[in-house]
Amino acid sequence: xxGIALFAVSYDSIEILSAFAATHDITYPLLSxxxxxxxxxxxxxxxxxxxxxxxYGIQPNPRHVNLPYPGVFVLxxxxxxxxxxxxxxxxxxxxxxxxxxxxxxxFTDPAAPAAAAAxxxxxxRAWLDSPTYVFFQxxxxxxxxxxxxxxxxxxxxxxxxxxxxxxEIDPVPGLEVGPARWPAPRRFDRPGFNDGLWVYGGVVRxxxxxxxxxxxxxxxxxxxVTLRYQACDDASCLAPASLRLRVPVREAPLVGRALPGPTAxx
Amino acid sequence: xxxxxxxxxxIGPKEGQRxxxxxxxxxxxxxxxxxxxxAGRPALVVFYRxxxx
Numbered sequence: 001x002x003g004i005a006l007f008a009v010s011y012d013s014i015e016i017l018s019a020f021a022a023t024h025d026i027t028y029p030l031l032s033x034x035x036x037x038x039x040x041x042x043x044x045x046x047x048x049x050x051x052x053x054x055x056y057g058i059q060p061n062p063r064h065v066n067l068p069y070p071g072v073f074v075l076x077x078x079x080x081x082x083x084x085x086x087x088x089x090x091x092x093x094x095x096x097x098x099x100x101x102x103x104x105x106x107f108t109d110p111a112a113p114a115a116a117a118a119x120x121x122x123x124x125r126a127w128l129d130s131p132t133y134v135f136f137q138x139x140x141x142x143x144x145x146x147x148x149x150x151x152x153x154x155x156x157x158x159x160x161x162x163x164x165x166x167x168e169i170d171p172v173p174g175l176e177v178g179p180a181r182w183p184a185p186r187r188f189d190r191p192g193f194n195d196g197l198w199v200y201g202g203v204v205r206x207x208x209x210x211x212x213x214x215x216x217x218x219x220x221x222x223x224x225v226t227l228r229y230q231a232c233d234d235a236s237c238l239a240p241a242s243l244r245l246r247v248p249v250r251e252a253p254l255v256g257r258a259l260p261g262p263t264a265x266x
Numbered sequence: 267x268x269x270x271x272x273x274x275x276x277i278g279p280k281e282g283q284r285x286x287x288x289x290x291x292x293x294x295x296x297x298x299x300x301x302x303x304x305a306g307r308p309a310l311v312v313f314y315r316x317x318x319x
Contacts, residue, residue, distance in 0.1 A: 005309040007300060009290070012317045017293035020317035029298050030317065031290040038288055044278045044313055068313040069277055073285060075309040079301050081281050086274040 011036045011066055036066035044068040121148050121231045121238065126245045128210075132252035135218065138211040141247065143167055143227060145204050152199035153229045155185030159193050163230035163240035165200065167208050170224030174214020182206045190234075212251075223247040285311065 006028040012020070017030040033039050046069050054060075071086030123146045128139050145165070147153065158164035167180045183205070185198035212218055225247055230240040279285055288300040288311075300311070 003307050005304045005307045006312070007298075007303075007309065008312040008314060009288075010314050010316055014291055014293060014295050016316075016318050021293040026293075029292040029303065031288070031292055031298060031300075033290055038290060039313065042278050042286060042288075063316070067315050069274070070314050071274070072313070073279065073311040075285050075304070075311065077306055077308055079284050079304060079309070081279055081283055081285055084274070084278070084281060086277065 007031060009033050009039065009068075011039070036068070039068045040066070119241075119243070121151050122146070122153070122229065122241075122243070124227050124243050124245060126225050126247050128247060128249055131248075132250045133212045134252050136211065136213055138209050139249070141167075141169075141208045141210055141223070141225065143206050143208070143225065143245075145200070145206070145227065145229070147201055147203075147231065150233045151231050152188060152201040152233075153204075153231050155182060155198040155200060156180075157198055158230075159195075159197050162197070162232075162237070163228060165206070166228040167206055168226040168228065169208065169210070170226075172214075172221055172223065174212060174218055175221075176211040176213050178209035178211070180206050180208050218251055220248070220250045223249060 008028070009031045010017075011033050012030075013034055014032045017032055020026070021030055036045060039045055046067055049064050049067050058064075069086045071084065073081050074083035074085075076082050125144045125146075126141060128141055130137075130139050133139055145153065154162050154164045156164045156166075165182065169175070169177050182200070185200055187196045188199045189196050210223075223246070225245045227243045227245070228240065229242070231238050275281070285300070289297060292298045300309075
């Protein structure tokens with residue numbers, strides 16, 4: 001899986017983890033922290049579980065002790081933590097692909113992009129990191145912009161009078177759209193702009209997190225995605241423009257019990 | 267009614283810090299040393315509630 005190691009930790013016994021791994025074809029390590037000693041030593045135990053569960057209407061349960069805050073740590077090649085994500089809601093889950101893309105700058109290449117639009121100067125493709133969603137799942141939309149040689153578009157801090165690149169999603173009931181994330185633009189100097197301009201050329205990918213927070217039964221959708229931009233070459237600028245892409249997504253039925261951690265095959 | 271958000275930056279190992287050494291048995295009963303098993307690769311370490319419920 002792109003040469004990235006994956007580990008999952010819980011207080012389950014080896015026997016429980018062995019059965020779970022066999023059922024879901026999991027080959028990466030599921031680490032057994034029975035008694036939660038390691039998680040406690042790391043400072044990850046949620047001492048307020050009973051209180052949190054009551055707030056979400058979950059019935060008290062004797063198994064709900066010594067539980068960690070569910071979440072993920074991203075480590076670089078030296079084992080240093082570069083990102084950490086925890087989940088406020090016990091129902092919210094990010095797909096493994098979303099974590100990789102946003103934290104490590106690695107994108108899942110689509111076998112076939114869900115949508116494409118073409119123009120002489122700019123071509124865009126868009127895809128989700130999963131063709132399906134379950135209630136409260138967070139997916140990652142990747143929008144890849146390819147520019148013809150000599151042309152560039154502007155990053156989010158565009159100069160006066162220039163239209164920055166932007167992604168808009170048509171509203172869908174219950175769909176929560178996160179901020180678009182783009183890589184760092186490069187500096188481009190042009191007379192009249194003393195502070196320089198920050199641009200993208202060639203191929204650039206932006207990502208947007210989408211959380212499907214409507215009640216189960218939210219159904220299938222075709223997401224209307226609008227890319228707004230202004231393309232310029234060294235001499236002049238074209239008028240600000242936009243491209244529309246249509247990205248389908250289907251609702252998958254919920255499994256009968258809550259899914260823990262990563263379930264995608266790696 | 268949801269509780270007010272916590273500051274998760276303060277919970278557990280911090281960004282910029284080397285992830286602590288962890289040695290635990292995996293689902294095959296093999297003792298796994300996290301950093302050794304990583305073998306110089308980037309990694310995701312996921313903490314979740316249970317595989318059983």
